[in-house]
Amino acid sequence: MASEKVETLTDANFDQSVIKSAKPVLVDFWAEWCGPCRRLAPTVDELATDYDGRLTVGKLNVDENPAVAMRFSIRGIPTLLLFKGGQIVEQIVGLADKDSLKKLIDKHA
Numbered sequence: 001m002a003s004e005k006v007e008t009l010t011d012a013n014f015d016q017s018v019i020k021s022a023k024p025v026l027v028d029f030w031a032e033w034c035g036p037c038r039r040l041a042p043t044v045d046e047l048a049t050d051y052d053g054r055l056t057v058g059k060l061n062v063d064e065n066p067a068v069a070m071r072f073s074i075r076g077i078p079t080l081l082l083f084k085g086g087q088i089v090e091q092i093v094g095l096a097d098k099d100s101l102k103k104l105i106d107k108h109a
Contacts, residue, residue, distance in 0.1 A: 005048035007058040011067040017058060019086040024109045025056040026101075029072075029079040031063045036095050037078045043098045044080075047105070055109045084108045 009017055009027060018025045028044045030037035041059075048057035062069040062077060072081060072088070082090035082104060090104045 003045035003048050005052055006045060007056060009058040009060040011065040014068045018083050021056055023056050024082060024084045025058060027081045028059045029062050029069060029074045029077050030059055031061060031077055034077050040078045040095055047101060051109055082108060
């Protein structure tokens with residue numbers, strides 16, 4: 001299960017939680033049936049703890065929230081998007097290791 005530091009994002013709360021956020025936001029687009037998504041989940045949880053207070057980390061289930069996934073043309077999962085000032089500043093598709101993700105985040109957080 002996701003860390004308590006990871007926000008559950010939905011079609012309904014996405015703009016308020018991500019686009020209007022004062023802090024950078026890392027969004028993990030995932031689905032229950034996706035094996036690579038499950039392998040990435042502990043890394044996402046660790047990042048939420050490591051960057052607590054500097055970065056918001058959220059997960060959006062693409063099966064339950066198709067509008068946001070379509071809006072950002074999510075074609076493969078896992079996809080991680082890093083938003084800053086309401087704009088996408090980084091995009092990672094597929095599995096990525098923690099060090100690679102930290103390097104991307106550190107440029108913006």
